[in-house]
Amino acid sequence: MTSRRWIAVAAAFLAAPALAGCAAGFDATTNKAYAPNEAQVLIDKGAYGKSDIHIPQAFILGPDSGAQLPWRGSAPIYLNILNTAGTPDTLQAVSAGNMGTVKVAAPIQLPSNTLVNTGKPSPQLMLEAIPKSLRGGETIKLDLQFANAGVVSMNVPVVTRSREFKDYPPAPGATAAPTPTPTPSATAAEEGH
Secondary structure, three states: OOHHHHHHHHHHHHHHHHHHHHOOOOOOHHHOOOOOOOOEOOEEOOEEOEOOEEEEEEEEEOOOOOEEEOOOOOEEEEEEEEEOOOOOEEEEEEEOHHHOEEEEOOOEEEOEOOEEEOOOOOOOEEEEOOOOOEOOOOEEEEEEEEOOOEEEEEEEEEEOOOHHHOOOOOOOOOEEOOOOOOOOOHHHHHHOO
């Protein structure tokens, strides 16, 4: 084989994986909505969004890693909401079933095709009177009541204030986990005698 043929064979061999990726088509897994972190994305019956409401990120900010939110405590709810309808909408109320009450500072206006973050500059939604201590990793079902889109339900995770969430202000009343106290080992006690 000549060196030109070797180069052509090597080029075809190296290009095969890239060309195979092009054949994935419109149903490729890279075309599906996904959550790049543990925050939730609104997926309803396999489709992204519901009733012209898209929520690319939703989470309840829990305690620092190793701490807990106390019983009857509160936690901010962070939602990014995109209203894709041709008319404005309003998030009027949120309920959390038996996992506490949700205080909405004021109805949240959702202009058409504008991403709204309910946590900036300060949280507008607060989960209050939580009936049990939360450490992070739990999921709470929220029912979001919109003026036009109706009720949109989704399971929202409680995330710890670490990694990409570490710069958020701490949840009110979060308490650190008790620090273990060292106990002398048997060999250390024997060596002292």
